[in-house]
Amino acid sequence: MEDIIIRMISRISVPFIMVFGFYIILHGHLTPGGSFSGGAVLGSSMILFALAFDLEEGHKKLSHKTSTLIETGGASWFVLLGLVGIYAGTGFLANKTGGFPMGVPGELVSGGMIALITLGLGLKVASTVITLFYNLIEGDSHD
């Protein structure tokens, strides 16, 4: 499907959608939204790219293997951040007692490890959405 209008509009708007997704993810502890909403926005921007161009172009930007790796890496990142609390001598996912700096409430750098957790989970949700789409589009051809 060769449509110059759809391709140009998606080429222009995909970076802005991605920036908005990262904004929702990184401001998860301050404003409405968080890892799930921002990850869904990120994933749908990538799906828009793969739909407007060919599936091969989408695979060049983010292959199926890479999105599966990011998906498993996000879950592992969550567990690793939780284990930091156990290493510090308190419970699983301990925030302040685990040694994370708290910062000033209401500013961007605050809330300890919440921003790190949200970043990992947001990337996991985004790659989950993309992997779902790739699996459905590729069908039986993929192992």
Add this chain to the structure above:
Amino acid sequence: MVIMTTILNMLLLLFLIVCAISVAKTRDLLSAIIIFAAYSLIMAVVWQQLEAPDIAITEAAIGAGVTTLLLIATISKTRREE
């Protein structure tokens, strides 16, 4: 101001009901999916009116975006008519 908000909410809910009925009545599945996307978009505004902006963002991204794309991908694999 309050009466205008009430009128807006009534219009949104009316549009929501019309969309929900027409999704079930439409025989063409591609049209049904597009009406369902419009339903999700109106639902996002309704969540915002109910003072749940968190759910509104999620509804706009998941309901109007990802669900529509996945259903259209399913149609491209199967038949368009019911």
